[in-house]
Amino acid sequence: MFNSISSQASKLINLTKPKNNISKTKVITITSGKGGVGKSTFTANIAYLLAKRGFKVVVIDADIGLANLQVLFDLKPKLTLFDYIEGRNSISEVVSNTAYSNLSLIAGKSGYQYANLNNSLVLSRIVHDIKDYNNYDIVLIDTGAGLNEYVQEFLSVSDNILALTTTDPSALTDVYALMKLLSIDKKSLLLCFNHTRSYQIGETISKSLVNLAKKNLLNPNFMVKYIGNVSTSANISTTSRLRKLFVHEFQHDQITKELQKVIDTLLNDLK
Template identity: 70%
Template sequence: MTKEGVQYGSSKSKLLTITSGKGGVGKSTFTANIAYLLSKRGYKVAVIDADIGLANMQVLFNVRPVHTIFDYIEAKAELSDVIMQTPYYNVYLLAGKSGYSYANHSNSFVLTRVVSDVVALNEFDYVLIDTGAGLNDYVKEFLKISDNILALTTTDPSALTDVYALMKMLSKDKNSLMLCFNHTKTAKIGFSIAKSLENLAKKNRLNTNFMLEYIGNVSSSSTISTTGRLRKLFAYEFENETVTTELEMVIDEVLKKMNGGL
């Protein structure tokens, strides 16, 4: 349970918010493939596409949703109508809506209530929130309600600047941030940059109790872009590829963090 956010109660569902700061780092592809690999481990997973105005998770899962989370928000559909089975066993999607105007719901935390309602169903082992890029009010809303936040970034200087801005914001009321690098050649590169970010945080005297937890990397691969264009998941199509193995290792670390190191 979080201070402001989702009331877990007796629900078994665990919430993971995946964000990036900068757009174009592969966050949605990363999220969709994590959901599939979690399902392969026997977990039932719900993915909430919270990229307001630029939803694309239905493309990655190759589905055509009849209803979106905004139909539920506006009482045009029941929650059960919004939760749709993807082609992947035990992976479900609550689709967003491209071009949607959020103005009518600004600062009302209606999206928080959607997440709470999904968790309260007690049907899913993991609920993944795929946020939009940047640190706008919509993204902040999802970050506020989650105790488990994973930032995906690249070695691009502007992407790292955004990650540091995310660290500064979260350090005020969160204990930690999981950090994963995408499109890197080796895990050592990500580890080295994560250390540099930690040192910068110390230099600028961010909250000393806040931890940046480096959890791994995913290499560049033509497999990822190819399967994406075909509306397929690379972890499904190429189970033995290096990038899939690396993502499995990232998931190992995520589960350790979310389950108290077990």
């Protein structure tokens, strides 16, 4: 079954091959380790701010089995990432336009059984293909929580990895586990703190994590770059419940300014 899916898929992929090998598309994978730290909310909001700055942005909901970005964007897409992965549809067909200009979504599918495809590097192929497609400036990939094989698959093909964490000890333990994993064959990790009132607190904890990595002799060439903090606001949950984006509704709020600052740093560091 997989072979037929795969050959169907490669036909579709060939249709989307670029005319040259130079892709303008930057891929940023957003991950967290611990669940519930605010990753999807953060991804949707920075996607909007990046699109507002004029970048053509597509978000991929790669949280296998728990698709919630479509809720945040208030969409009910007919086609999902898995229609592409399973070879039925092309990239352009599985992309849904959001209500916001320059901003699209490749939706996930709740309850999807990845075991259907039971073959490594099937999912992350979309990363290569979307770069080849060369139609977007920025691709944001929202992975599931944890460090399971699907998350690792996306991390392995990403040039830019951003970890969102909180100051909660269990979230920090998970981020350190992520640092250990990435330090083996990646050059860097961008680190952002959610639910963190002060920029300095995030900075201090980032330095402690880097010191711990030194003490434990993690690869010295592996860099952890702190890119900023996001405070807590009840309005974030409220806007999400209303299927709206916080940064769109509260354009001059302190949290929107914090997110803009995160983006400034992020854009400076993009590979």
